Amino acid sequence: MRRVISASLLTTLSLLSIAAMAAPTGTVFTANERGNSISQVDLATGQVTTMPLDIAPHNVQVTPDGKRLLAVGMSEHAGHHRGQVSGDLLVFDLPLGPKPVFRLPVAGHPGHVITDASSNIAYVTDASNNAVQVYDLTAKRQVASIKTGKYPHGLRLSPDGRTIYVANVKSNNVSVLDAVSQRELGRIAVGTAPVQVGFAPDGKQAYVSLSAENSLGLIDTATRKLTSKVKVGRTPIQIFATPDGRQVFVADQGSSKQPDNRVSVVDPKVGKTIAEVQTGPGAHGVAISSDGQYVFVSNIESSTMSVIDSQQHVVVTSYKVGDGPNGISYRE
Numbered sequence: 001m002r003r004v005i006s007a008s009l010l011t012t013l014s015l016l017s018i019a020a021m022a023a024p025t026g027t028v029f030t031a032n033e034r035g036n037s038i039s040q041v042d043l044a045t046g047q048v049t050t051m052p053l054d055i056a057p058h059n060v061q062v063t064p065d066g067k068r069l070l071a072v073g074m075s076e077h078a079g080h081h082r083g084q085v086s087g088d089l090l091v092f093d094l095p096l097g098p099k100p101v102f103r104l105p106v107a108g109h110p111g112h113v114i115t116d117a118s119s120n121i122a123y124v125t126d127a128s129n130n131a132v133q134v135y136d137l138t139a140k141r142q143v144a145s146i147k148t149g150k151y152p153h154g155l156r157l158s159p160d161g162r163t164i165y166v167a168n169v170k171s172n173n174v175s176v177l178d179a180v181s182q183r184e185l186g187r188i189a190v191g192t193a194p195v196q197v198g199f200a201p202d203g204k205q206a207y208v209s210l211s212a213e214n215s216l217g218l219i220d221t222a223t224r225k226l227t228s229k230v231k232v233g234r235t236p237i238q239i240f241a242t243p244d245g246r247q248v249f250v251a252d253q254g255s256s257k258q259p260d261n262r263v264s265v266v267d268p269k270v271g272k273t274i275a276e277v278q279t280g281p282g283a284h285g286v287a288i289s290s291d292g293q294y295v296f297v298s299n300i301e302s303s304t305m306s307v308i309d310s311q312q313h314v315v316v317t318s319y320k321v322g323d324g325p326n327g328i329s330y331r332e
Helices: 007-020
Strands: 027-032 037-042 048-052 055-062 068-075 087-093 102-106 110-115 121-126 131-136 141-147 152-157 163-168 173-178 183-189 194-199 205-210 215-220 225-231 236-241 248-254 259-267 272-278 283-288 294-299 304-309 314-320 325-331
Touching (some): 027 068, 027 283, 055 087, 055 110, 068 110, 087 110, 121 152, 131 152, 141 183, 152 194, 163 194, 163 205, 194 236, 225 272, 248 283, 259 283, 259 294, 294 325
Parallel strands (some): 055 325, 110 152, 236 283
Antiparallel strands (some): 027 037, 055 068, 110 121, 152 163, 163 173, 173 183, 194 205, 205 215, 236 248, 248 259, 294 304, 304 314
16 A cells, blocks of 8 residues: 655654664765756755856766766856757766866767766766767776667666666667677667666666656566566656665656656565655655665755655655756765
8 A cells, every 4th residue: 555644744753763763974966957056965964065067967976986976967168069969077076076177078968977886987878869978087088889779868787787777768768788898788668758777786677767657667687678567656757776675766756837746665576656755846866875774865846855764754854955956876
């Protein structure tokens, strides 16, 4: 049975949750696309620092080694060149400095960025060119371009570091890329308007948000086939599984005129939504603490970041960040 947490219960349940669990620590970063900025939230102190950028960042990602923060978005300074849109990949050292240590141009429309397990090779989805652009961060240059389906957006590296799944919004499939040979291995038909993907910790299952179907698709990674769909809230965007694999948190954004303000909690073992958590209007990005106790959600329409107790399924606190936060990432 789906459990909806009403606003009237939030205060009481939040206090109980805080008493039962250790307070969150670490740092959360949000890409504030409407505000041309990145916000840094220190969870231990509650301090929020927002840094202006010369790009409109759509996504941020802490590298696996925790030493860098990557941000991608459309460039203000580059504009359009010969009718083509262009963006940038910004690379920051952590702790976060006032400026990127270097930047690399993306001659297209960048959406999301990840790196390989070594933190040295970056992959950026490019919706304009139907490709994933590949960058060597040590050499500071582009080294490859991998063709995908139409309008690639969200992407994730498999737990074993061997494959990358890419959600292709306009071709209704997921590209499977080989992270070693940097080529496309195949495509998985999933449903209408897939936006982001995720993996179970053991890598045996993958997940994909189907934004036009209000559902979460479950994929068997051994057969590379969609096995089922789970109904969630309106226009699901980002997704993330807990480290124990028992839950998948799905941000339900809705539309700009009718934003949703929920995060659906899916039990992938039984294939059902088991709870809904009210966060803020336009729930978009999802990240999870290393111990799985807390889930962090960016809310576009309220310019906030919510912290959810993953066991009690309630918001324990929220922070005001920059305007229109999209992508989100956590550093321990």
